[in-house]
Amino acid sequence: MSHLNTRDLVIDIPDRPDAYPLGLTIEPGQVWGVLGPNGAGKTTLLHTLAGLRDARRGSVCLDVQPLTTLPRRQLSQQLGLVFQDRQDGFPATVLETALIGRHPWLSPWQMESADDVAMAERSLEALDVLHLKDRLVSTLSGGERQRVAIATLMTQAPHTWLLDEPTNHLDLHHQVAVMKLLTERAKAGNAIFMCLHDLNLAALWCDNILLMFPDGEACWGPADRMLVPNALERLYNQDLETVEVDGAPFFVPKRS
Numbered sequence: 525m526s527h528l529n530t531r532d533l534v535i536d537i538p539d540r541p542d543a544y545p546l547g548l549t550i551e552p553g554q555v556w557g558v559l560g561p562n563g564a565g566k567t568t569l570l571h572t573l574a575g576l577r578d579a580r581r582g583s584v585c586l587d588v589q590p591l592t593t594l595p596r597r598q599l600s601q602q603l604g605l606v607f608q609d610r611q612d613g614f615p616a617t618v619l620e621t622a623l624i625g626r627h628p629w630l631s632p633w634q635m636e637s638a639d640d641v642a643m644a645e646r647s648l649e650a651l652d653v654l655h656l657k658d659r660l661v662s663t664l665s666g667g668e669r670q671r672v673a674i675a676t677l678m679t680q681a682p683h684t685w686l687l688d689e690p691t692n693h694l695d696l697h698h699q700v701a702v703m704k705l706l707t708e709r710a711k712a713g714n715a716i717f718m719c720l721h722d723l724n725l726a727a728l729w730c731d732n733i734l735l736m737f738p739d740g741e742a743c744w745g746p747a748d749r750m751l752v753p754n755a756l757e758r759l760y761n762q763d764l765e766t767v768e769v770d771g772a773p774f775f776v777p778k779r780s
C-alpha cells in the first residue's frame with residue numbers, strides 16, 4: 525500500500541506569503557482531521573494532495589514517487605477525493621453516480637461488470653442511500669447527495685481517502701455513521717485525511733490532527749497533543765470551555 529506524504533510542501537494561495545512547510549506522512553490505519561478557520565487553506569491543501577493544484581514549493585509523493593509523475597488513472601486507483609461542493613454535470617441516477625467510482629479500474633469503453641454494480645450497491649447500502657439508487661442525483665437532499673459522494677469514493681476503493689468536510693449537510697445520526705465508517709475503513713488499512721469544522725467530531729474520531737492557522741502557521745501530531753484549549757482558542761480566535769465526555773474532550777464556545 526502506498527503512503528501519501530509531503531516534503532516541505534508549501535501550498536499555493538494567491539497573494540499570500542509562504543505558509544509553514546508541511547512534512548506529513550499519512551499512514552495506513554490513520555484517521556487525520558484538518559482543522560482551521562475559514563480561508564486557512566484546508567481545501568487548497570486537499571486539492572494539492574490530490575494533485576489537482578500545483579504546490580508553490582515542495583512535493584507530494586506516493587511512497588517516494590512524486591504525484592506529478594504518476595498517470596492520472598494510476599493515481600485515482602491510489603487516492604480519491606470527496607469535494608466540498610459538487611455540481612451535477614449531466615443527469616445521472618444515484619447508482620450511475622456511484623459507478624463512476626469504478627472508472628479508474630476499467631479500460632476505456634469497458635462496461636461495468638456485475639461485480640462493479642454489486643460493489644456500488646454495497647457502498648450505497650453502507651451510506652444508507654441504496655433505496656435511492658434509481659433517483660436522479662439532482663433530486664436528492666443535501667445530506668443524501670453528500671452520502672452518495674462518499675459512497676462513490678467507497679466504490680472507487682482507493683487506498684487513501686481525502687474528504688473535504690464529509691459531515692457537511694448530515695444530520696447527527698448520519699454524521700456519526702459516516703465517522704464510524706471512516707474509522708472502520710482505517711482499521712481495514714485505508715488512510716483517511718479529512719477537513720472538519722466540528723472540533724468534537726475530530727476529538728472523538730481522529731487519531732492525528734493538523735491545525736492550519738490563518739497566518740500560515742501549522743502544526744500536526746497525535747490528537748491528544750493537538751486538541752488543547754489554548755491552541756484551539758488561538759486557531760479560531762474563540763474562547764472555549766472544555767469538558768470531558770467518555771474520556772474525550774468536548775469543546776463548547778463561550779458565549780462571551
Ligand SMILES: Nc1ncnc2c1ncn2[C@@H]1O[C@H](COP(=O)(O)OP(=O)(O)OP(=O)(O)O)[C@@H](O)[C@H]1O
Pocket residue numbers: 537538560561562563564565566567568569
Ligand atoms: N483561485 C484562487 N484565487 C485567489 N484566491 C484563492 C483561490 N483559491 C482559493 N483562494 C483563497 O485561498 C484561501 C484558502 O481557501 P481554502 O478554500 O483553501 O480555505 P479553507 O480553509 O478550505 O476554507 P473554508 O473553511 O471556508 O472551506 C481563501 O482565502 C480563498 O479565498
